[in-house]
Amino acid sequence: MKKTLFDKVWDAHVVSSVPEGPDVLFIDRHMVHEVTSPVAFLGLKNRGIKVLYPERTFATADHNTPTLNQHLPVADALSANQLSALERNAAEHGISYWGLGHEKNGIVHVVGPEYGITLPGATIVCGDSHTSTHGAFGAIAFGIGTSEVEMVLSTQCIMQPKPKSMRIHIEGMPGRGVTPKDVALFIISKLSTSGATGHFVEYTGEVFEKMSMEGRMTVCNLSIEMGARGGMIAPDQTTFDYVQGREFAPKGADWESAMNYWSTLHTDEGATYDKEIILNGAEIEPMITYGTNPGMGTGISGSIPSLEQADGSKESYKKSLDYMGFNEKDQLLGKKVDYVFLGSCTNGRIEDFRAFTEIVKGRKKADHITAWLVPGSHKVRQAIIDEGLFDILSEAGFELREPGCSACLAMNEDKIPAGKVAVSTSNRNFEGRQGPGARTMLASPTVAAATAVTGVVTDPRTLID
Amino acid sequence: MAYDKFTTLSSSVVPLPIENVDTDQIIPARFLKATERKGFGDNLFRDWRFNQDGSPKADFVLNNDTYSGKILVGGKNFGSGSSREHAAWAIYDYGFRCVISSFFADIFKNNCLNIGVLPVQVSEGFLQSIFDAVKEDPKTEVTVDLGTQTVTLNATGAQETFEISAYKKQNLQNGFDDIDYLLNIKSSIEGFAETRPF
Ligand code: SF4
Numbered sequence: 001m002k003k004t005l006f007d008k009v010w011d012a013h014v015v016s017s018v019p020e021g022p023d024v025l026f027i028d029r030h031m032v033h034e035v036t037s038p039v040a041f042l043g044l045k046n047r048g049i050k051v052l053y054p055e056r057t058f059a060t061a062d063h064n065t066p067t068l069n070q071h072l073p074v075a076d077a078l079s080a081n082q083l084s085a086l087e088r089n090a091a092e093h094g095i096s097y098w099g100l101g102h103e104k105n106g107i108v109h110v111v112g113p114e115y116g117i118t119l120p121g122a123t124i125v126c127g128d129s130h131t132s133t134h135g136a137f138g139a140i141a142f143g144i145g146t147s148e149v150e151m152v153l154s155t156q157c158i159m160q161p162k163p164k165s166m167r168i169h170i171e172g173m174p175g176r177g178v179t180p181k182d183v184a185l186f187i188i189s190k191l192s193t194s195g196a197t198g199h200f201v202e203y204t205g206e207v208f209e210k211m212s213m214e215g216r217m218t219v220c221n222l223s224i225e226m227g228a229r230g231g232m233i234a235p236d237q238t239t240f241d242y243v244q245g246r247e248f249a250p251k252g253a254d255w256e257s258a259m260n261y262w263s264t265l266h267t268d269e270g271a272t273y274d275k276e277i278i279l280n281g282a283e284i285e286p287m288i289t290y291g292t293n294p295g296m297g298t299g300i301s302g303s304i305p306s307l308e309q310a311d312g313s314k315e316s317y318k319k320s321l322d323y324m325g326f327n328e329k330d331q332l333l334g335k336k337v338d339y340v341f342l343g344s345c346t347n348g349r350i351e352d353f354r355a356f357t358e359i360v361k362g363r364k365k366a367d368h369i370t371a372w373l374v375p376g377s378h379k380v381r382q383a384i385i386d387e388g389l390f391d392i393l394s395e396a397g398f399e400l401r402e403p404g405c406s407a408c409l410a411m412n413e414d415k416i417p418a419g420k421v422a423v424s425t426s427n428r429n430f431e432g433r434q435g436p437g438a439r440t441m442l443a444s445p446t447v448a449a450a451t452a453v454t455g456v457v458t459d460p461r462t463l464i465d
Numbered sequence: 466m467a468y469d470k471f472t473t474l475s476s477s478v479v480p481l482p483i484e485n486v487d488t489d490q491i492i493p494a495r496f497l498k499a500t501e502r503k504g505f506g507d508n509l510f511r512d513w514r515f516n517q518d519g520s521p522k523a524d525f526v527l528n529n530d531t532y533s534g535k536i537l538v539g540g541k542n543f544g545s546g547s548s549r550e551h552a553a554w555a556i557y558d559y560g561f562r563c564v565i566s567s568f569f570a571d572i573f574k575n576n577c578l579n580i581g582v583l584p585v586q587v588s589e590g591f592l593q594s595i596f597d598a599v600k601e602d603p604k605t606e607v608t609v610d611l612g613t614q615t616v617t618l619n620a621t622g623a624q625e626t627f628e629i630s631a632y633k634k635q636n637l638q639n640g641f642d643d644i645d646y647l648l649n650i651k652s653s654i655e656g657f658a659e660t661r662p663f
Contacts, residue, residue: 015653015657018646020631021633022632024647026654028661036497036549038500038501042500042501042502047644049648052654053658078498078499079498082500119663127548128547129548131548143547143548144575145549145550148575150644154644154647155647155648157647159646160575193485193545194541194568194570197542229571250662250663261662293487293545313540316483316484409547410495411494411498428487428489430489437517
């Protein structure tokens with residue numbers, strides 16, 4: 001039978017199937033963080049059981065951690081309590097734990113790939129919706145709730161009906177100044193935040209083939225924002241080159257046999273998907289969002305759709321614009337911005353910092369802009385310093401923080417104040433996501449950089465020669 | 466964790482006719498710092514329900530005594546966004562046992578089913594008829610019958626069926642969870658694990 005990439009990886013992990021019910025899916029890698037795990041560990045305790053495969057489980061602290069003075073005790077008592085709970089649980093169950101201050105610490109979806117925990121053809125879950133990031137390697141990766149975290153800790157399996165498959169194909173290449181983030185925001189603006197619900201997406205087309213692993217991770221990361229369970233891209237030489245030699249990746253003969261298997265991981269000629277979408281790459285320009293969900297985005301030179309043009313309920317649309325303090329038909333270029341956030345598991349990797357630096361090089365941060373530059377991991381932070389980006393950023397008036405989720409979800413001190421507008425490279429512009437009353441415009445690192453130096457929403461193409 | 470069995474539920478409803486209600490609204494991230502599953506209902510819809518100084522916002526439905534009940538009725542694409550099960554916990558802890566909408570986000574739906582809150586997906590038209598009926602009479606009741614997989618607007622008798630997998634239905638009716646099932650087949654899982662290359 002002809003199979004899609006998704007079918008191949010899913011079918012290889014089915015332990016058994018409940019008649020007219022879900023599949024029992026074996027999970028190769030389980031990533032754990034401090035926020036969604038404590039109640040799951042408590043569940044194990046109540047059942048009197050231990051983690052079944054601690055060697056398949058990896059824990060890091062990221063959601064709740066400060067991004068300044070990480071060497072000091074965590075000031076917020078509740079956060080500190082959650083961090084120490086994870087440390088205790090990891091120790092009790094023999095799980096490797098990359099806590100605050102650990103050299104491998106960082107955002108769970110950034111460190112997984114960095115250390116070769118993320119592998120092609122694997123099943124990967126984490127109690128975090130952006131687990132879809134790891135699909136960039138041709139893995140099936142998706143976010144789960146805490147009951148499911150408990151399920152995987154105790155049995156290394158999850159019970160799920162097989163999702164439907166969907167292909168998103170982009171024909172042709174986008175023009176200059178367009179980054180992977182723009183490609184993803186463009187797709188979401190076409191499909192809406194529920195356009196892929198119930199589906200697992202495979203991205204195909206030249207644009208994805210030519211993308212770096214970092215770019216592919218950005219795209220797959222945002223799959224969840226169109227409602228998809230996850231997204232994936234067939235592994236190729238770019239993937240293998242990235243994985244080879246990383247600490248937890250297979251070595252020697254194991255590498256050879258893994259490669260033999262991984263090279264079969266592509267959709268068979270003639271295999272069919274439940275749904276197919278074809279989009280035109282040439283239509284994509286640098287994107288920005290203007291509303292309170294990631295589907296409310298447009299090309300940066302566009303304007304906010306009028307009430308009549310808006311999809312869905314007019315009342316919800318109006319509520320959203322009111323929250324943002326915007327009006328229908330407003331131009332986006334030139335809108336005044338107060339904060340710029342570069343970071344998160346969407347755009348907190350080294351390429352994102354390179355792209356940002358490229359734009360701000362030789363320029364200065366606008367005086368009224370508060371900029372938070374938060375690397376996705378210590379490894380990224382070190383690379384920023386080693387590659388000399390840090391010096392350029394400092395010269396331009398920017399500071400670099402320590403790694404963590406930071407203003408992506410504002411669980412720590414990094415909260416955008418009420419009423420302030422932030423151009424953010426993260427993934428969600430929901431009401432209050434970056435702090436109560438905060439107004440978020442999602443964009444790429446290059447749009448964020450252009451905005452940071454001019455102080456208003458700016459098309460980065462006007463700053464590159 | 467095991468939960469209460471679900472069979473039928475007749476109740477007045479709390480209407481929330483807003484589309485794309487995301488999990489950050491249901492429970493904002495800053496309330497996710499607990500290490501136990503307790504007290505999340507207090508912060509359900511926190512920023513829609515309370516001002517920053519903690520005083521209630523009079524115009525939000527949970528602060529309006531006219532509406533009450535064990536069924537929450539939300540607009541299309543309910544529960545999008547984060548995987549936080551805390552959203553489902555907050556809904557449960559507040560006292561809801563069922564959420565009705567015309568469309569649910571996947572992870573949210575799973576999370577509800579895993580803790581014994583029944584997500585009921587109805588047509589746009591039926592959803593609207595519930596909103597209309599509640600506007601007319603805030604005490605109007607809706608009956609959700611898991612056995613027959615029906616949802617009925619008691620006032621008019623209008624009825625729709627809803628989908629749920631036979632497996633999940635049985636779990637809810639018996640108060641079982643997936644872990645009970647998986648622990649029972651542990652030896653076959655261990656056998657399978659042996660065959661995994663990495
Ligand atoms: S950076 Fe944001 S989206 Fe990514 S794991 Fe952290 S909180 Fe979640």
